[in-house]
Amino acid sequence: MSGIDLDDVSNWRGRDVVDENGHxxxxxxxxxxxxxxxxPEWATVKSGLFSHRVTFVPLSxxxxxxxxxxxxxxxxxxxxxxxxxxxGQLSAxxxxxxxxxxxxxxxxxxxxxxxxxxxxxxTDKVEExxxxxxxxxxxxxxx
Numbered sequence: 001m002s003g004i005d006l007d008d009v010s011n012w013r014g015r016d017v018v019d020e021n022g023h024x025x026x027x028x029x030x031x032x033x034x035x036x037x038x039x040p041e042w043a044t045v046k047s048g049l050f051s052h053r054v055t056f057v058p059l060s061x062x063x064x065x066x067x068x069x070x071x072x073x074x075x076x077x078x079x080x081x082x083x084x085x086x087x088g089q090l091s092a093x094x095x096x097x098x099x100x101x102x103x104x105x106x107x108x109x110x111x112x113x114x115x116x117x118x119x120x121x122x123t124d125k126v127e128e129x130x131x132x133x134x135x136x137x138x139x140x141x142x143x
Contacts, residue, residue, distance in 0.1 A: 009040040009059065016068045017045050017057060019075040028069065029054060030086055042098070043069070044086045047079065055081045056098050073102065 009031065017025040026047035031040050043062075044054045061072045071078070082097045084090065090098070099106035 008064075012043065012069060017043070018065075018068050018070045019078060020070070020072050021074070022070070023075050025057070025071070025075055025078050026055070031059075032056070032090065042090075045078070053083075054086050055079065056084060056086070057081070058098070058102050058104060060104065077102070 012028050012031065015028050017028060019025050026045040028043045029046045030044040032042040032044070033039060034041050040059050042056050043059055045057050046052075046054050055078055057071050057073070057078055059069075059071075063070050081101050082094070084094045084098065096106055
């Protein structure tokens, strides 16, 4: 994560998320960390006042602007993310779908941004990259 204090990310619950143009997306309701590194990788974001929709948003390129978290994605791309239940741990298939949607490189050890235009990898490449188990789990706060 560029320029983010990793120790502070666990305090981001309740902060507003804005898209690449500064438009409001929603509020962070949870964080998912990498099991191997303990680093926060994803936030769950609830959009709309009366909405029950929760969307996963990657934190790998997020920046902090005061009390807001800005992510380098358009509002529509975030809204169109795969509908995945934030039940505590992501399956390998759910992880792959999220990484593909946001155009991020996926491997068992790291995440890096790709060009804004996403080109779907060959199916066998995704299967090779997907770990046999899960690696992302919800970060439980100490509260």
